Amino acid sequence: MQKAIVLASTSRYRREIVERLGLPIHCAAPVCDETPLAGESALETAVRLARIKAMSLADAYPDALIIGGDQVALLDGQQIGKPGSFENGVAMLQWMSGRTVVFHSALALYNSKSGRLQENVGLTRVTLRQLSESQIRTYLSREPDALHCAGAAKSEGLGGALLQSVESDDPNSLIGVPLFALISMLINEDIDIL
Structure with missing residues (x-):
């Protein structure tokens, strides 16, 4: 019998990515203050928050693999x-318009039994494409969930119209879960993917 897999997230987009693996998962809201620490780099913030989110559910799920992401x-x-x-x-997208933004998508897999x-x-x-204020306002009016995404840039759905190009080793990372890395982590925990 395989270990329980818990996704420490209420994001339906993260859930949909993890569900692509066809494994039974349970989703639960993590306990985490997402405020960056003074002097912390974007990479450090993302990694710290992913770790905290995964480990925050350890008491509730003492024998599980808990996935945290940020x-x-x-x-x-x-x-x-x-x-x-x-x-x-609007202000964020105006600032980002026509420019290249680096998204750091951190992933943590915590084995609450072994502590690994x-x-x-x-x-x-x-x-991002060069965007007018009118285009930005139209986008945000039609894609209100974007206000809950980093930089209001939600690539799923209409957000694709904002983008000129995307460079990544894993196309799932931009949506919030480096899936290729997650697969390797789960295999390291003896989870049968195929």
Whole structure:
């Protein structure tokens, strides 16, 4: 019998990616303050938050493989978080328009029984099209979930119209889960994928 697999996320997009593996998973909300620490790089923030999210559910799932993930976007040395409001989303996308943003998609797999922790970061370079304010407002009006994504850039659905190019070793990373790395981590835990 295989170990229980828990996704420490309420994101339906992360869930859909993990479900592609055809394994039974349970989703649960992690306990995590997502505020970056002073002096912390985007990569460090993403890795720390993915780890905290996975480990935050260890008491509730004492014999499980817990997947934690976090994504931090970076432009001009500044971390780009979730806008939270429509006007913040407009401002973020105006700043990012016509530029290349690096998304750090961190992944942690925590075996709550053995204490083994595996970590990975998928880097994705995204170049946005040159966008007018009108186009940005139209996009955010039609894709309100984007306000809950780093930089308001939700590549799934209409968000693809924002993008000029994407460079990544794993196309799933931009959506929030470096799936190729997750597969390797699960295999390391003796989970049969195929």
